[in-house]
Each structure stands twice: as C-alpha cells, then as structure tokens.
Amino acid sequence: MQTAIGEIQTLFVDVLLPVPIPKYFRYRVPSDMVEMVQKGVRVMVEFGRRRILTGIIVESSEFPPSSYQAKYLLDILEETPSVNDKQLKFWKWMADYYLCHEGDVLQAALPSGLKLNSQSRIQVNPDFDEEDLADLSDKAVRLFRAVRHQQSIPYEQSADILEVKSPYPYIKEMIQAEAIIIYEEVKEKYKPKKVSKVRLNPTLLENASGLEEVFTSLAKKPKQEDILLKYLGLVPVYNDPNVNDAGVDKKKLLEEGKEMSPSSLKTLVKNGILEEFSEVVSRFDDAHFQLYQNMGHDFELSEAQQNAYSQILESFKTKDATVLHGVTGSGKTEIYIKLIQDVIEGGGQALFLLPEIALSTQMVVRLMKVFGDQLGVYHSRYSDNERVEVWRGVNEGRFSVIVGVRSSIFLPFEDLSLIIVDEEHETSYKQHEPAPRYHARDMALVLGRMHQAKVILGSATPSVESYYLAQKGQFGLVSLTERFGNATLPEIIIADLKKERKQKKLKGDFSSRLVDEVRSAIDKEEQVILFQNRRGYSPFVMCEECSWTPTCPSCAVSLTYHIYKNDLRCHYCGYREATPKTCVSCGSTKIKTVGTGTQKIEEEIQNFVPAARVQRMDQDTTRKKYGYQQIIEDFEQGHIDILVGTQMVSKGLDFDNVTLVGICNMDQMMFFPDFRAMERAFQMAVQVSGRAGRKSKEGKVVIQTYNADHPLLKKIIKQYYEGFFRVELKERHQYSYPPFTRLIKVTVKSEDQLLGEKAALQLAKGLTRRLGIKRVLGPQAPTINKIRNKYLQEVMLKFERQNFDLLKAKGILKEEIFIIETEPFFKKVQIVIDVDPL
C-alpha cells in the first residue's frame, strides 16, 4: 500500500468493520498517524454516535468521500498488521460464496481479544456550575449527584440509578445542560500473561565485595539469608553475573523445595538487596507444556502406513487434495505427523483441522509430544487470551503447526504447505449460526488453493461428496485397509428387536443380547460404551387418558423430560417447566414418559447391572468447562465401567479396555427424514464400532434394530464402505441430490405465520421465474415449523454441478431476496441463506 508521498496532507483509509453492512467505511487519518497506515492493520474507529469498533484497513486513498464528512480514525492499534493479504482475499471469497457480508466473516475470524471493547461511561463536567442544577429535572439531579459521588459510572448503570428502563432522555437533557460528559472507555481485552520474578539488585554485582557485605549484614537474619542462598543456588551469578538479569520465578524461589518466607523476601526487596520485576510470558510455555517438548519424536510407520504415505506423496504430484480413507484404528495419525514433519523441514506451515470433540482428547497431547513449542492449539474451549496468543504466534511465525477447530482456517497463515482435515465427514465442520455459515472442510480446500498447499481429507467413512470427487479423479485417493498392530475389526452383532419382542425377551429398551453382552464384559472387568443419540430421559411425556402432550410455548416441538431435575425442557430454545402432576387437558394423573434418551438408558442399564459404575456423557453432563475432560479421564482410569452417551462417545476415544459398544437405537438414525440419513447412520455405526477392541482384545458391537434385514446393516457388518457408497450414490443420482447438485437453503422467518408464508411464496415465485421450475423447491414449512416464536418457511434451490453458472444464480438469488427485504409489507420477515446446507 502506498503511504503519503511528498505533499499529500490528508490520507483516507477504507476500513472493514465487523458489522453486517456490505461496504467499507472511509475514515480520515490524523496526520500524526499517516506513517502507520498499512493494509491489514487494526484501527479503532467511532461508528455511529456511540459505538467504538475495531476494524481492519483494507485500502488507502488520498481522496475524501464526496457525499459525507469522513470521521477521523481514533487510533491505529499496531505497527505490524494482524491480518495479511491472503486472509483478506480469502475472507472476501468466503463472503461471496456464502452470500454473507465481509463484516460477518471478520466477526467470525478475529478472536474477540483482538476486537476492542468499548464501554460508555458518564462523568460530571468539571466546568458545570452546580447552581444550574435547579434547571434540571429531579431525576437528572439525582443522576448528577450519583455520578459526582462515584467519579464516573458505566452508562448502563444510569438506568438502575434512575429506576427507569430508558435513561437516554435524561442523559440527553444533562448533556445539553453541559452537566455531564459521556466518554468511551476502551479496553484492550488481551492481557499478556505476566510472572513475578526476582533478581539481585544489579548494583550489588558491580564490585566484588558487594555480596559479601550483604551477607555480613544478614548474619542475624537467617530467614533472609536462606532466601539469598537459595537464589544463588538457582541463579549462579558467581559463575556468570549476566544470568542475574533473567532472575528467577518468584513462586519458584518461595515455594519449590524448601519453603521460604514471603515477608522476608519483601524485606530484602525493601532494603534494595533483591528487586522484583515482572515478565511477559507465553501461556503455552509453562511447565505442563515443556513436559511434552521433544518427547517421542521417533516412531516407525508400519508397512501399510509407509505405503499410504508414499502414495500420498505420489498423488500430491498431480492433485491438490487427496482423500485418505483409512479404517478406524489404521493409524492415520502417524501418517499425518510424518507429512507435517516433512513440511516443517521444508520451512512451511501446516494446519491440522479436527472436530471440536476430537481436539479435547489424546490427540493434542500426542501432537505436543512430537512438535513441542512449534505447535499452536486453537481451541474454542481455550480462553480468549490464549487464542490471541496463537493468532500472534502464527503471525510472527513462531508456530509452524496449528491444530485447531474449524475457526482456525481464519488464522494469519503466511505460507501454508499442508492442510489436514481429519474426520473430514464430520458435520461439526459446518457452522450453522450465525453467518458466515461456512464448511471448514470446503474452505480448507479453498485456502489450500490460495496458498498452493496440499490438502488431505482423512476419514474412515468419507463423506459421499469427498469420496465422489476422489473417484472422479478430482481428488487423489489413498486407502488404508488394515488396522494398525494386531487389532482386528470388531465382531458386529445385530440384535433383532422385532424377534425378541415376539419372544417377549425385550427388557425396556434393551435386547437380551445386549444385556448379556454388557454383563459379560463387566464380569471380565472390561468397559462398555452405549450409544443413544438423544439426550434427556424421554423425548416427550403424554397423558395416558387423553394423549395430551406438553409442548414448548415458543417452538413447535414437544418438551423433553429430564429426570434428575424432574422438569420438561425444550431442546431448541432452552425453555423449562416443571413436569405437571396432572394432565392440563383432562386432569388425569396418569402421565407417562414416551421414547428414550440417554438418561433412561443410564437408568435401565444400572438396573440390569447394579454393580457397574455408569456415567452419562451428553450436553447436560459436559456443559461445565472441564466436564467432558473429567468424564474422559475417569473413564480412561477405569473409574467408570459403562459410558452412556450421544454423538460425543463416537469420536476419538481410544481406550484399550473398551470391548463392547452398543448402539441402542439404530432405526432412529437410519430413518431420520433427511436425504443424508443413511450416510449419517453408516458413518455413525462405523465410527462407534471403531471404539471397540483397539489393541489385543477383540471387540464386539451390538446394534439394536427392528429392521434387522436392512441392507445398510450388512454393509456395516462388513465395514464395507465401497458397497455403501455405491448404493448411496445411486440414490443421490436418482433424486438429484448432492454430490450431483448443489443446494442453497433459504429460510424465511416471521413472527406472523401468514406474512412469512406470503414472503416465502413470493420469493419462490420470483426465483422460479428466473431460474426455472426444476431448480426451485418449495416454499415448504420444515418439520419443526416454529422456533423461538418465529414461523419458518424454506425454499430450497438445487443447481447442477456442471455447466451451470452458479455465480449468476447467486446474483439472482441476492436480487430476489433484496426485493422482498425492501418491500415495506415484508419489513418484519427475516431471510437466512445457507449455502451447502447439511
């Protein structure tokens, strides 16, 4: 970017702000900041009357805007850009592709620690003559006194003081009377981590006798002497006076080994013998982390792994992306590590994407051992400060490898050579709310292209989309069919619920087969995982007399019964109410639970195997910050015998002692009303089975179903991905679903049901007229047609994958939506676009 040349006095910059408005904002650069103007640098600006935001400079110009008066930048926040050109280009591309605003992307991309947080505060105007208070309203006087008393107060507090909902009118009155001043307090949210350190006062080292004199003076002060001696032990200044500068950790000096007296240390500092100072340290540089440094660098690839590795390198020669299809337990991780090591040796950067859940497990520890402090971990469970440090670390080139969740695609990579998307089929790579509704796997491919990096899509059960492209030759394809070591694939048993029901062998939600297997595993002191893809106790309750069922007041769903708080909850909006004792409709007291969730499975299995220690793992038990971690740890250490859980239990848990996995209700997955149901069911079953029998012990998987002869089950038994894929692809082709088409889902939301329907209908009509009838489906109300008091209508667009101008179609979509949005009659409807919905 050009900076001021010669006599250019005024410079303007276009700033990208994290707001959903499709434009840049042009600000004027104060003359003393002109030198600091650079593309990608964060700036602080006033936006509107009161808001202060962080933005990114995307362009500079010597021309003032013609139609408005540009405001001055308030500040330029850094000398080196936080955001690089590749990111800006990538973000722009994403906004275009997902039909959202660049500001939405920025909002998602920047960790909030890099966004400023401004808070309005009120203080009294020192020039105000208090005699003029007589002219103000009673409330204004009250506020004035309160503010004067406390120096300054946060803006929001004024409402409490005045005991009104909207304080603005009074504040406005007072500003006009010049009684108060409003100012914005901006705090940089990122706080570097500091440690307190101690060192000798350097003047004592200037001459040889300095220290001796000190010891003489401390002859009768043993506690202080002890501290000094310990210091000299830790920091050998006699050998090399220069080591004194770095000093020693205060905590270490006081607490490690023999404990020292903090007050004596204080005295030493007071007397100028020691000095205290603080140092900024990395959050990732603590002892815990160092433990892993440079450990376990070497491992050998098995022959199969070596083979796959070579094939990947071969495929990289001609393809940008390669699907690595490796059965569960085949040891894909070692191959990834090898590939990353290659990249590091070549001086490049690597990004390793994992689904959120897999990231909180052993994988990270594993990678830490290999890559030590070259590895940055970008996790949503980490604090914001930590995320800022990773961002900066990538920016400064301190990390050559990043493991992270989907949002790590936004990090300031300069030169990526490799991107790995592990568990590529995972649906959690897609962000649903809010915009940008992006798919991290797809964006990894785009990012890879921009960096000319190679991309690996790894999975035991690749998504139909990816595998299709691999088969077509657009991606490379490498398969690993052997399980690592001697591990064999688990034996898969179909428990036929229909048959057992006839034979009256069913026990609640359990087949006798599954119960027997669980008992036998527990007898052998082995561990069990039970999978039930629904949380709560039962998805609804019902009056036995009249069939009345409590539903959510804001959503079109029944309320789920939760046993331990004995309440009913809506899983869509969080609404809760006590479980009614009598039927609201007929007054009967016979209210029964219907259907099964994790809590009920937990209860039932506990009854069947009373001695077993059962733990449930779902959103309800893992919400607490370390809930998930804690359960995993307990399970790993054998404090839990049976783990009952949702999706969560299917991912990345590798425990040698788990020999049995039960899928409680396979039908629920297979017959879910969605064209991806079979794919999900297959993936789910294979992934869950992968948890059984890892090393020497043989594993078993029991799948309970009322449709024991369903063809999908046969494929699952043989872990026959190819077979599943062929059948599925045929179906997709027949009904023109992805990967043969691209979908865009447009959802129209409105509190007024009829208005929403009208808007959706008009939108669909406009689209049909311009895109053709076969590309527009709906409008149609989704199965759950009301969430949070908003009625929903969906219009689905279906586009050919080939010989179709997608860009043009998206343009048309934007235009048609614009028409609805600007139509005053539809003012109250809201339109959400989801490109490539899942």
Add this chain to the structure above:
DNA sequence: AGCACGCCGACT
C-alpha cells in the same frame, strides 16, 4: 447488528 430518534398508548 446496534443504536438513536420519533410518534403512539397506559399509567403515577
């Protein structure tokens, strides 16, 4: 998206 402004109903 936020946030101010402005015009209407329901209360001390």
Add this chain to the structure above:
DNA sequence: GTCGGCGTGCTC
C-alpha cells in the same frame, strides 16, 4: 402530563 413501547433509518 410522563414512561416506555416499538417502528424506522443510519452508520464513514
């Protein structure tokens, strides 16, 4: 009369 509701429009 005042308070607060919400509809409307703008943000460099």
